[in-house]
Amino acid sequence: MRTIANPPNPFISQYRELLEPPRTATVEVYGDQTREILSRNESPDLPFRWSVNPYRGCFHACAYCYARPSHEYWGFGAGTDFDSKIIVKENAPALLRRTFEKPSWRGELIVFSGNTDCYQPLEAAYGLTKACLTVCVDYRNPVGIITKGALVLRDLDVLNRLHQKAWVRVYLSIPFSSDDMARKVEPHAPSITKRFEVIKTLADAGIETGISIAPVIPGLNEGDIPELLERAHRAGACTAVATLLRLSGNVEPVFLERMQEAFPDRIGKIVARLREVRGGALTDSEFFRRHAGMGVYWDMVEQLFSVAKRRAGFADDNTDAIPETFRRPGGEQTSLF
Numbered sequence: 001m002r003t004i005a006n007p008p009n010p011f012i013s014q015y016r017e018l019l020e021p022p023r024t025a026t027v028e029v030y031g032d033q034t035r036e037i038l039s040r041n042e043s044p045d046l047p048f049r050w051s052v053n054p055y056r057g058c059f060h061a062c063a064y065c066y067a068r069p070s071h072e073y074w075g076f077g078a079g080t081d082f083d084s085k086i087i088v089k090e091n092a093p094a095l096l097r098r099t100f101e102k103p104s105w106r107g108e109l110i111v112f113s114g115n116t117d118c119y120q121p122l123e124a125a126y127g128l129t130k131a132c133l134t135v136c137v138d139y140r141n142p143v144g145i146i147t148k149g150a151l152v153l154r155d156l157d158v159l160n161r162l163h164q165k166a167w168v169r170v171y172l173s174i175p176f177s178s179d180d181m182a183r184k185v186e187p188h189a190p191s192i193t194k195r196f197e198v199i200k201t202l203a204d205a206g207i208e209t210g211i212s213i214a215p216v217i218p219g220l221n222e223g224d225i226p227e228l229l230e231r232a233h234r235a236g237a238c239t240a241v242a243t244l245l246r247l248s249g250n251v252e253p254v255f256l257e258r259m260q261e262a263f264p265d266r267i268g269k270i271v272a273r274l275r276e277v278r279g280g281a282l283t284d285s286e287f288f289r290r291h292a293g294m295g296v297y298w299d300m301v302e303q304l305f306s307v308a309k310r311r312a313g314f315a316d317d318n319t320d321a322i323p324e325t326f327r328r329p330g331g332e333q334t335s336l337f
Contacts, residue, residue, distance in 0.1 A: 027059065029122065030087045037095035037132075039114060044287055051114025052096065054128035056087035058116040060148055060189040063258035064215050067115045069249035078250035083188075086122055093131035100139045100328065107326020109167075110136065111144040119149025121188070133158045140325040142167040146212060148174075148189040150198050159207050166325040169208040171241070172199050174232070175215060177224040184262035196235050203236025211237050213305075215245035218273030218293070220259075220266060222301050226308035233312040240314055242305050243291045244298070245274065247283040273297065 039051045057071055061083035068078035076085050089095075099105055112118040118129040133155060136143050143162055145152065152159075152170060162168040172195045176182040179191045190198075202209045211232035216222055229240055247255055260267045274282050277293030284290055292298065 026084060028085045030085065032056065032087045032089045033091065034089055034095070036099075037089065037092050038099055038110070041114065050108055051111045052092070052118070052132055053113065053115040054089050054092045054118055054126075054132060055116050055120060055122060056089075057082050057085055059083060059086060059120050059122065060117055060186055062148075062186045062189065063255050063262075064185065064217065064245055064247075064251065065116075066246045066248060066251060068251045068254060070115060072250065079254050086120075088122065088126055089128065090126070092128045093135055096132050096135045097138075100135065100141065105326075107139075107141055107324065109142045109144060109322055111146065113146040117147050117149055118145065119147040119151040121149075121151075123149070123151055124154075130155045130158060133162065137161045137165060138329055140166040140327050142322045142325060144168070145170045146173060148172065148186065148195060150190045150194050153198060153201055156202070156205055156207075159202070160205060163207055167322050169210060169239075170202055171210040171212045172196075172232075172237075173212045173214055174228055175213050175217070175224070176221050177227045177231070181221070185258070196231055199232060199237050200235040203238075208239075209235075209237045210239040210241065212241050212243070214241070214243040216242050216301060217245045217270060218277055218297065218301065219270035220263070222304065225301075225305050226311075229305075229308045229312040229314070233314055238314075239317065240309055240312075244277065244293050245283075246285075246290055247274075248285055248290075252282055277301075 037052055039053060041049050041051060056074065057076070058065065058067070061080075065082070068082045071082040071085070072078055074087065076082065112129060112132070123129050133143065135141075137158060143166070145168070147170070159168055159170070174192060174195050176185070176192055179193055182189070182192050199209045199211065211228060213225060213228055216225070225242065232240060245255075256267070256271070259270060263270070271282070277295055277298040278284055279294055293301070
């Protein structure tokens with residue numbers, strides 16, 4: 001583990017400066033007695049409204065994770081606190097079942113890992129994601145999953161039942177083509193090689209899969225796009241998306257510090273390219289601008305993605321409506337409308 005290094009928490013008025021190096025970070029687990037499990041997304045530029053996040057914080061420790069500032073709401077830091085102080089929602093399955101029993105719930109798509117990875121290592125011990133997915137099977141509720149975790153294969157039986165009774169699609173987040181580069185940026189996530197194996201295993205089992213090239217980090221990984229799309233399609237992925245790096249709040253100092261350490265010869269280029277595609281800034285939080293850039297260079301990246309996607313063999317984006325499958329056990333079908 002890295003030594004603890006967190007930017008000052010803006011929600012705490014005082015913080016201390018140590019007179020000696022901090023101790024090595026170790027994983028600490030905290031219980032969260034939340035009363036609601038569904039997070040409502042009000043962002044008009046995202047394709048889903050509801051998400052489930054059984055864990056807060058993420059051991060994968062990705063330098064770029066946009067969820068880092070959310071850890072500050074709980075009195076932690078956005079740096080290695082986010083990587084090592086993991087909050088577990090032990091009541092998640094019961095809360096989800098309770099939500100599905102409410103007359104107001106109409107069976108909309110639920111996305112797992114809208115914030116932090118639902119298949120990070122602690123899932124092997126707690127099994128909260130699997131238990132929540134089992135609830136979705138019971139109620140035939142459509143599900144989308146975004147993950148880097150190979151642990152998703154443990155739940156292939158549940159995913160198959162979701163596929164048969166409702167709808168499910170699993171996106172593997174794979175932003176790099178090199179295992180060595182990924183290890184520097186995503187130190188505790190499964191290897192790139194393993195993630196492609198996960199796509200193949202899921203696809204061979206009949207589960208719809210996709211690749212999420214997120215984030216695209218100009219000056220670092222945009223050249224990986226053609227290879228990533230080719231490997232994903234060959235493994236059986238049916239769709240692909242790409243998103244520009246976001247550095248909101250204290251993600252920025254965490255990302256820049258870790259990139260400086262990992263790529264001292266490339267950090268200047270990364271910063272310059274980011275400013276070029278962000279109109280001189282390092283990030284943009286405005287809806288419909290935060291996930292994509294601007295200018296000639298970003299136009300070139302988008303064209304590269306479009307051409308490489310077509311050459312890899314991906315069909316046009318699937319715009320088919322998600323089927324209305326939601327049913328309460330023993331009850332009549334509930335319409336979405």
